[in-house]
Amino acid sequence: MKTFKGKVLFLDRSDINTDEIIPARYLTEVSKEALKPYLLEDLKLDGFNPKSDIEGKGVIVTRANFGCGSSREHAPWALEVNGINVVIAPSFARIFRQNMFNCGMIALELPEEAIDHLFKNYREKETEIEVDLSSNMVIVRSEGKEERIPFSLKAFDRALVEAGGWVEYANKKY
């Protein structure tokens, strides 16, 4: 299983599409690792600088409909090779969400209010988030304090994460 914790990258915009996450011009890369420098290169978001803002982050907190558009699994891969295995949002585009779990990563849906709360209280601070699958808690740590937010995950999604992905799961079962 992958690890699901790290410093938080806050992306305060809805409908961030997979072309923004990883532009098509890099889809000719044959290795996942080669995608690393290009993550979020075309993101339309004031004040965001991919060159400096991604380094060292492990979790993304963002707004609704993250990952819409193209089906490219290069989007989760580009996150993965940058050490980001978790995206937390109020909702996701279907294919992106499935791709995350298929790769053994987590696309975690939290209620709109919880996301607002995270943005309001933590976006200006250095914050670390851990998604703890054993207690079903999102653990938020910042300035020496800790907060816990409960979540629920469908059994099937959890099984994919635990199996390490859909290929592992399906190859055993079907």
Added chain:
Amino acid sequence: MGKTLVEKIFETHVIDMPDENVYVLKVDMVFCHEITTPVAIDDLVSRGLDRVFDPTKIKAVIDHVTPAKDTQTAIQGKILRDWARRHRIEDFFDVGRNGVCHALFPEKGFVRPGYVIIMGDSHTCTHGAFGAFAAGVGTTDLEVGILKGVCAFKEPKTLRIEVKGRLKPGVFAKDVILSIIGRIGVNGATDRVIEFSGELIEQMSMDSRMTLSNMAVEAGATSGVIAPDMITVEYLWPFIKNEFSSKEEACDEYSKWHSDADAKFDEVIVHDVSDLEPLTTYGYKPDQVKPVREMEGTKIDQVYIGSCTNGRLEDLRIAAEVLKGKRISESVRAIVSPATPEVYKKALKEGIIQIFMDAGFCVTNPTCGACLGMSNGVLAPGEVCAATTNRNFHGRMGKGGMVHLVSPATAAASAIAGYLTNSELFKG
């Protein structure tokens, strides 16, 4: 209790339910192209699982960048080609026979009402126009599809859109779907299937229906389905004529893939298009839609006619009607990319290619190319393109470029004018 078209397909294809509302479906077709499949192939090889579940149910094409433009795209093509040969995948379409996947595969007769189809491409929803459950998936789903012939889906609810009214002259399926996306938003149908219905749809050609279904994903939909009817049968007839004694019999048989009259839809909306005028997008999201009239005069650098949305024969015919006897503006470069060799050949025969060339268009081979900013018409930063494609995302046709999504008629008229404008076909 009646069932929806999609419920019927799920019910007949389910082999496992690993969780509440999660269906593992048997797939009838797995479509492949050279951008998302090679990674799946490499991964299967490295796991020692280099097998395919059924070579007759896998169809593959090199379409996104073709002929190869550099070493990397040549390698992508080669991985797909070698794999197709090694597994005896007979329906593999290489340079010379290749075209944009969602135009090519229906044209080859690989789609049937009631099928479950997956492909590592979000616009796989296009094939829903035939009454199939066709959905785009990522590389891992594709990999499992290739290996096992199965794919897991949450059963999508159905958003039925009843399209009401008649279109004014010069208003097309592209304008209809843009108006729908503009109305419900890029998130309006997420985790749902859109079922297009209504009198207008019943009269639409398959080419137009595919334009509608193609862009369902721009509203987040899993697929865009249309109940099969005589128009579907006519299109498929060359491929199904040995299965049925008459077209009526085929139509009758396919009617089992209709939503029942008492089916329960998640939502039904009535969408009146009587007053619809030609539309364009203005921002970086496909739901940012306005009448072309309001954007009239917006300067453009390039016009692009093609793609899985609007690169079919009907689209080229419409554009040619506008272009006939005219020249494009000196300030614009214009590109037309017939979606398949068949479209290209027919367009040649009908004199359409001549019209495009006389007008000053560059005619490319069938390929995705510029649609996703990979080749054949990439924009420079700051440049603006009127395109018949489906995505106006930031950087989609080239870093820093701006895309306005329009119908072929609007694209052609704008090429002549040098700025966004309605075509003469539009009688507002």
